[in-house]
Amino acid sequence: MLRKSWVYLLISALLIGILAGCTGADTEKDKSDAKGEQTVKIGYFPNLTHIATIVALEKGYFKEAFGKGVKIETKTVANGGLFMEAMATKAIDIGTVGPGPLLNFYVKNPEYHIVSGAVNGGAVLVARDGTGISNLKDLDGKKVAIPVIGSTQDVMLRKALKDVGLKAKTSGGTVDLFAAAPADTAGLFIQKSVDAAATQEPWGYVLENQADGKLLLDWDQFAWGKESTNTVVAARKDFLDKKDLTKAYLSAHQKAVDFIQNNPEEAQDIVIAHLKELTGKELNKDEVNAAFSRLIVTTDVNEKVIQEMADISKEAGYIPSNKIDGLIDLSILKEASK
Structure with a gap:
């Protein structure tokens, strides 16, 4: 059975949803208040792979970089689709998200851009014990959980399947992709409702240690391995046009990456405390430490991998085109890093 702390996390996910609906809900009349302050709306997931944003908030790096006259608002969301919807409605200006949902939106409206990397890796493929799955080819005819359709883990799984000659059912293949929140996946394992899961940390570690999961592909083997871009910094074009604000954000982001x-x-302790403040529940230190060993915090972006993600998304029918020229703009990051 799941440990009590992780049962709490399932409940916490609901609380986070409430937080996501309540934060950053102001109208877009003008990003200034009565005092003439500008407002920057930062979005992120309450997740280990968004550690750079969390550390920059908690260490005061954003506040320091923006200086007086800039008000910071934050918005937490549960998945990349919700993040991009919030960015489209201008409830988020800039923040961290997976590249999968971002490029899906970019192809339809090229006003969204990757301006920095944040985390590589941080995702694994885990099989449920008793399924007879010992390698990728054994996923033939099986049901595999993914966080959400079109998510970065969805694309990574399709890449891994393609490498062994398999396809998802929606692409005429035999592998059934089942969308489920990462926090719910352990319960699905226990109920034997899915056979495997492509998920981000710390949920992979939870599946292994609390739901009889068996690691099928570790983070450095799954999809593009250590080059698998899990989390990036995304911004709308109208925010990028305010170059000083973008540069300030990215200088704080770089500082957070260096600190981590x-x-x-210490960075892990900061994340644990931050998520406890959000949800009222505390993550297990050993689990966070183990999960942290499966990711690389970085500002680097592998453009070849992002292009391959776009190619796979097009093959899956998620986007009408894989032309993403202009999606990645690292010019301001380079200035901020000097």
């Missing part, structure tokens, strides 16, 4: 790389244990 040099102080991994």
Whole structure:
């Protein structure tokens, strides 16, 4: 059975949904208040792979970089689709999201851009014990959980399946992709409702240790391995046009990445405390530490991998075109990093 702390997390996911609906809900009349302050709306997931945003908030890096006269608002969301919808309605200006949902929106409306990397890796493929699955080819005819249709883990799974000659059912293949919130996947394993899961951390670790899961592909083997871009910094074009604000955000983001790389244990403690403040529940330190060992915090972006993600998304029918020239703009990051 799931440990009590993780049962709490399932409940916390509902609380996070409420938080997501309540934060950053102001109208877009003008990004300034009565005092003439500008407002920057930062979005992120309450998730380990969004550690750079969390650390930058908690360490005050954003506040320091923006300076006086800029008000910071935050909005938490549960998945990339909700993040991009919030960005489209201008409830989010800039923040961290998976590249899958971002490029899906970009192809339809090229006003959204990747302006930095945030995390590589951080996702694994886990099989349920008792399914007889010991390698990728054994997924033939099986049901595999993904966070949401079109998510980064969805695209990564399709890449892994393609490498062994398999396809998802929706693409004329035999593997059934089943959308489920990562926090619900352990319950699905216990109920034997799915045979495997492509998921981000710390949920992969939870499946292994609390739901009799067996690691099928570790983070450095799944899809593009260590080059698998899990999380990026995304921004709308109208925010990028305010170059000083974008540069300030990215300088704070770079500072957070440097801090995490040099102080991994303290960074993990910051995330645990931040998520406890959001949800009222505390993540297990050992689980977070183990999950953290399966990701790389970085500002790098592998453009070849992003293009391959677009190619796979087009093959899956998620987007009408795989032409993503202009999606990635790292020019301001380069200035901010000097």
